[in-house]
Amino acid sequence: MSIIRQFTVKVRRNKSRLDYCNSVLAALPTSTLQPLQRVQNAAARLVFGLSRFEHATPTLIQLHWLPVSYRIKFKLCCLVHAIHYGRSPAYLTETVQSVGASRSRSGLRSSSTSSMDYSLPRLRTKFGERTFSHADPATWNDLPDHIRTVADPVKFRQEAQLLPRDRAMRRVS
Numbered sequence: 001m002s003i004i005r006q007f008t009v010k011v012r013r014n015k016s017r018l019d020y021c022n023s024v025l026a027a028l029p030t031s032t033l034q035p036l037q038r039v040q041n042a043a044a045r046l047v048f049g050l051s052r053f054e055h056a057t058p059t060l061i062q063l064h065w066l067p068v069s070y071r072i073k074f075k076l077c078c079l080v081h082a083i084h085y086g087r088s089p090a091y092l093t094e095t096v097q098s099v100g101a102s103r104s105r106s107g108l109r110s111s112s113t114s115s116m117d118y119s120l121p122r123l124r125t126k127f128g129e130r131t132f133s134h135a136d137p138a139t140w141n142d143l144p145d146h147i148r149t150v151a152d153p154v155k156f157r158q159e160a161q162l163l164p165r166d167r168a169m170r171r172v173s
Helices: 003-019 030-048 057-063 068-084 126-130 132-142 153-172
Strands: none
Touching (some): 003 030, 068 132, 126 132
16 A cells, blocks of 8 residues: 555544544534644645645645534534434434424424424523534524435535535635
8 A cells, every 4th residue: 555545544544533423522612622623634734744834724625624613513414314304213313303393382383484493402501502402403403494405315415514614614714
């Protein structure tokens, strides 16, 4: 195996370690996610052989890597997509509830607005926003309807990955 090929394999393995269980990191403060972003930036610089003082954003764009905070949101949306279209285990399906399925909301206007929305549980603390039952529906409800209605998982991933990338790159430039 060539040196370049070995290097690429090592970077991919470390990138997958960054990605492992990142939905647990939902709604964490930026100060907590910043070390992970620095690791991702260092990996991108390493791939292109850049010095540590050069800007990493152009390399992230070339590699088609989302920033860590957007990657977390993307993974959460993929989980809810699987739940919504019946491709997830029962224990995940039980953690979220559709707005229309709630008995207490059946007479409200919000129950008829969109069958794609999921209700958010009431919280007493900011810490509760990090739970799966809150972070997942909140991220899903933020997606535009034209992305949420895509039933094919491959096409959904393509569409959903473009949205955060566009938002992330608009913030950077």
